[in-house]
Amino acid sequence: xxxxxxxxxxxxxxxxxxxxxxxxxxxxxxxxxxxxxxxxxxxxxxxxxxxxxxxxxxxxxxxxxxxxxxxxxxxxxxxxxxxxxxxxxxxxxxxxxxxxxxxxxxxxxxxxxxxxxxxxxxxxxxxxxxxxxxxxxxxxxxxxxxxxxxxxxxxxxxxxxxxxxxxxxxxxxxxxxxxxxxxxxxxxxxxxxxxxxxxxxxxxxxxxxxxxxxxxxxxxxxxxxxxxxxxxxxxxxx
Numbered sequence: 001x002x003x004x005x006x007x008x009x010x011x012x013x014x015x016x017x018x019x020x021x022x023x024x025x026x027x028x029x030x031x032x033x034x035x036x037x038x039x040x041x042x043x044x045x046x047x048x049x050x051x052x053x054x055x056x057x058x059x060x061x062x063x064x065x066x067x068x069x070x071x072x073x074x075x076x077x078x079x080x081x082x083x084x085x086x087x088x089x090x091x092x093x094x095x096x097x098x099x100x101x102x103x104x105x106x107x108x109x110x111x112x113x114x115x116x117x118x119x120x121x122x123x124x125x126x127x128x129x130x131x132x133x134x135x136x137x138x139x140x141x142x143x144x145x146x147x148x149x150x151x152x153x154x155x156x157x158x159x160x161x162x163x164x165x166x167x168x169x170x171x172x173x174x175x176x177x178x179x180x181x182x183x184x185x186x187x188x189x190x191x192x193x194x195x196x197x198x199x200x201x202x203x204x205x206x207x208x209x210x211x212x213x214x215x216x217x218x219x220x221x222x223x224x225x226x227x228x229x230x231x232x233x234x235x236x237x238x
Contacts, residue, residue: 002237004228006035007045007058009096009112011066012089030209031064031109037212038221040228047092051099059237060105060200060228063093063112065207068170071126074118079126081169085111094119103234105200105227107220110168113203117193120176128171132187141166145191145206151182152194153202156223162216164206171205200227 010025025046032042042062045054067085071078078084097119100106108116114124129135136143143166147154154160162183172190175181183192183204195201202224208217 002232003039003041004059004225004232005057006040006042006060006062006225006228007054008032008035008042008062008064009089009093010044010046011064012047012086012092014086014088028064028209030212031062034209034212034217034221035062035225037218038225040225045092045096047086047089049092051092051096054096055099055101055104058104059232059235060107060224061096061100062224063106063108063115064209065110065112065167067111068126069111069114069118069124071124074123076123076126081127090115103199104231105224106202107224108203109209110205110207113193113205114170114172116201116203117172117176117179120179120195122172122176122179123174125171125173128169128189131171132189135169136187137166137171137185137189138169139167140210143185143206145183145185147192148180148182148184151180152196152200153182153192153204157216157219159216162206163211163214164204164208164217165210166206167210168205199231200224 010027014023035042068082070084125131144163179193180196182194185191192204211217
C-alpha cells in the first residue's frame with residue numbers, strides 16, 4: 001500500500017501591495033516531521049489552491065496553529081488582545097473544509113482545533129486570561145490534560161491523560177453542533193473536540209508537534225496517518 005498524502009494548511013501573509021512577492025506562505029517544520037515519522041507524506045496547501053483539486057490529491061488534512069479567527073464569524077466584537085489570522089488563509093481553509101468528504105480524516109491543532117469548532121457553529125473565548133485569571137496557557141507551558149473516557153481520542157491514545165505544550169490565549173467556549181469534548185485542563189478549559197459521527201475528525205488545543213518523542217504524541221500521529229491510509233485504500237487510490 002502506498003503511503004498516504006496528508007495536506008497541511010500553510011500560514012499566509014498576503015501583501016498585494018508588495019511588488020516583490022505579494023506575500024508569503026510558511027509552515028513550521030515539526031508538523032511535517034510528525035507526519036513523516038508516522039509514515040505519511042506531507043504536502044503544503046496554500047489558501048489560493050483550488051480546493052477540489054487539493055481534495056483529489058490528499059488522503060487527510062492537518063490544520064496547524066495560527067493567529068486568531070475574526071470573531072465576527074461567530075457573532076462577536078473583536079477583543080483588544082486578538083491578533084487576527086490572515087483573511088486569505090481563513091477563507092481558503094473554509095473553502096477546503098466545505099469541499100472535504102465527510103469520511104476524510106482531519107486533525108486540527110491549536111488554531112486548527114478552534115477552526116473546526118467554529119465551522120460547526122461554535123464560539124471561542126477570545127482572551128483566556130479573562131476567563132481563568134492567568135496567562136498559563138501561553139508561552140509553551142507543559143501541562144497535563146484529562147482525556148474524556150470513551151471518546152475516540154481516549155481510545156487511540158490509550159490513556160486517561162496526556163501532557164502537551166500550550167501556546168494559546170484563546171479556547172473553545174460554545175462547542176459546535178455535533179461535536180463532543182474529548183479533553184480538558186484542570187481549570188475547565190476545553191482542550192479537545194471530536195465529531196462522533198465522522199470516522200476521524202479530531203481537534204486538540206495543545207501542540208503535539210512540539211513533543212514529538214512523547215508516546216501519546218507518537219500514537220496520535222500514527223493513528224491519524226493510519227486513518228488516512230485507510231481512507232486512501234477505501235477511495236481506490238492504493
